Amino acid sequence: MSKIYVFGIGGTGARVIRSLTMLLASGVKLGENIDTVIPVIIDQDRSNGDLTRTIALLKTYKSLHDQLKFGRNSKSEFFKTNIDDLNTSFRMQVADVADKDFQSYIKYLNLDTRNKALVSLLFSKKNLEARMDVGFKGNPNMGSVVLNNFSTEADNDLGSILESFQSGDKIFIISSIFGGTGAAGFPLLLKTLRQAQSSQLPSAALVANAPIGAITVLPYFGVQHDEDSEINMDSFMSKAKAALSYYRDNLNTDVLYYISDKLSKNYDNHEGDSAQRNNAHFVEMVAALSIIDFCKNNVQHDGSKSFKEFGFNEDKPVVSIRTLADSTRALVGKPLISMFIFEKFYKEHLKNTWENAWAKDFSYADDDNEGKMDSTVMSHDFFVKLTKFLKDFDNEWLREMANNSRAFKPFNLETSGENIFNSIDGYEPKKTGFWGKLTSKNLDGYEAIDNAIADISNDLHKKLPMYDYFMDVHWQAINKVLKSKFGI
Amino acid sequence: MKDLIANIFELWGQCYFGDFSKYMYKADLYGEVALWVILVPLIVFFIYYKPLDHIRLAKTSIWTVILIVVSIITALVAYNIADTGIGDYLVQHKIKKNNIIPVDYFWFSFIVFCYTALISFVLSLLFKLGASKCRRIPF
Numbered sequence: 001m002s003k004i005y006v007f008g009i010g011g012t013g014a015r016v017i018r019s020l021t022m023l024l025a026s027g028v029k030l031g032e033n034i035d036t037v038i039p040v041i042i043d044q045d046r047s048n049g050d051l052t053r054t055i056a057l058l059k060t061y062k063s064l065h066d067q068l069k070f071g072r073n074s075k076s077e078f079f080k081t082n083i084d085d086l087n088t089s090f091r092m093q094v095a096d097v098a099d100k101d102f103q104s105y106i107k108y109l110n111l112d113t114r115n116k117a118l119v120s121l122l123f124s125k126k127n128l129e130a131r132m133d134v135g136f137k138g139n140p141n142m143g144s145v146v147l148n149n150f151s152t153e154a155d156n157d158l159g160s161i162l163e164s165f166q167s168g169d170k171i172f173i174i175s176s177i178f179g180g181t182g183a184a185g186f187p188l189l190l191k192t193l194r195q196a197q198s199s200q201l202p203s204a205a206l207v208a209n210a211p212i213g214a215i216t217v218l219p220y221f222g223v224q225h226d227e228d229s230e231i232n233m234d235s236f237m238s239k240a241k242a243a244l245s246y247y248r249d250n251l252n253t254d255v256l257y258y259i260s261d262k263l264s265k266n267y268d269n270h271e272g273d274s275a276q277r278n279n280a281h282f283v284e285m286v287a288a289l290s291i292i293d294f295c296k297n298n299v300q301h302d303g304s305k306s307f308k309e310f311g312f313n314e315d316k317p318v319v320s321i322r323t324l325a326d327s328t329r330a331l332v333g334k335p336l337i338s339m340f341i342f343e344k345f346y347k348e349h350l351k352n353t354w355e356n357a358w359a360k361d362f363s364y365a366d367d368d369n370e371g372k373m374d375s376t377v378m379s380h381d382f383f384v385k386l387t388k389f390l391k392d393f394d395n396e397w398l399r400e401m402a403n404n405s406r407a408f409k410p411f412n413l414e415t416s417g418e419n420i421f422n423s424i425d426g427y428e429p430k431k432t433g434f435w436g437k438l439t440s441k442n443l444d445g446y447e448a449i450d451n452a453i454a455d456i457s458n459d460l461h462k463k464l465p466m467y468d469y470f471m472d473v474h475w476q477a478i479n480k481v482l483k484s485k486f487g488i
Numbered sequence: 489m490k491d492l493i494a495n496i497f498e499l500w501g502q503c504y505f506g507d508f509s510k511y512m513y514k515a516d517l518y519g520e521v522a523l524w525v526i527l528v529p530l531i532v533f534f535i536y537y538k539p540l541d542h543i544r545l546a547k548t549s550i551w552t553v554i555l556i557v558v559s560i561i562t563a564l565v566a567y568n569i570a571d572t573g574i575g576d577y578l579v580q581h582k583i584k585k586n587n588i589i590p591v592d593y594f595w596f597s598f599i600v601f602c603y604t605a606l607i608s609f610v611l612s613l614l615f616k617l618g619a620s621k622c623r624r625i626p627f
Contacts, residue, residue: 357622451543
């Protein structure tokens, strides 16, 4: 099996990787040949809220995946795709800019008068005095200088990441075109990768000739006007146009995806740092889908180029799973519904099921602990992390997308219990009747899942380790119920 | 067989209630009570574990309630069988004097209650083997 190296540049890169992580956790598959994702976020702004939130999520996912075995008897797709950090903590440092302003970084004061004049033409006084450790504040002209330090030599972060690159592996780059870091970093990173052959990297030829896909996120949100901020949404379109005209002739990707949306939402204007923590947006989830599309298609670096855009069935301000095009719905519909139901069940009902047969069947013994599957397991690291991840999935990711504009609102997030299967927008569950309830063929709410778990877990506990058993019985039960209620 | 059933209900002499036990035996009432003690739990717990096997009922608390209700029903039936059966026997045989006291009926019903509970428990252990949702009930 092969790997995909996903480089997320800037805040948008981090947010798209966050959406990708949520999709992979739900069980969206990358394709037949790829089972590992290596996300690398490139952002000089190390305390950026989007960056820190995504890295925390990736670490939680990785810990959960690593504690699951996914053996021969396991069917669960939750957290199945391997996410590896190659000891980078998911972040790549391009240049040492700690405590430096831009003019010290380019050694402006050491330049002679003519060069100083040239630099002054290219960079404003504000640019020169800007601190570098909070990113480039929407200035790609600064980013293109600092990020020009990409190198595939082994003593460099990028080189050490790509040392493990093998035949069949792929590369994907995520960037926005209307900011600073992404717009500048994408062409520079691509150029460095395509020129890897000139480096000492053992896998240099493979990297240089690897299938490379990329998504360029065009403006899809605005920011509040702020006199003191260097970020001004009026320049988003002009910056995007300028970058696109450069991309037209200078990019050597095999597949290039574009995505944009109406600027119907203005975020608070933060130049960077921890305050730059934008709510999740449907466009970011779509951008994450481009990575999956790239993996599923057998792309080769053979000189042919393709360009792709995203579309859905109806142009509505609120998108649901039904609104998505058939192919997108087939890809994400069932996994997202499964994860949503699992999260609700886990949060609201699991505590009532420790006396059920599936839990009583299981006893465990490992190096550190032994005991029964009961409420005491909730203190295990696996369950602590699972609780955290699922909370992020519902309370943050889904809610943020539902409240954003354009909104992605596939579920009524306030519904629970008996009505859980009525909370999926556009999906009508098969009606329950007296006979269906009596014979357990068609029960309501969490009882339907409890019922399916009892059937599935009958002898599964002998075949799986504890955490796999837990995930498997729930995944299989939810999917069984979804099939009987919705035919999906 | 008749002696064996009588011995079981009289706990091999430990709970012999004089005239009450004597007429129960003579009127062949122990056999009828034994039939109820076996059949009622058999039917109820067969339905509970086999055709029904319902997730909503797969709780030890619900199983305990069913066991108690079944045992109470059987005890009441046993009380009634003893009361009417002995009465009829005494009338048929024109026996006007006996030493049966009401508490004998109560203790006999209590023994029936305990036997029903015990049989219910044993049947549960057997039936749960093929069940899905109730396979861990009572434990």
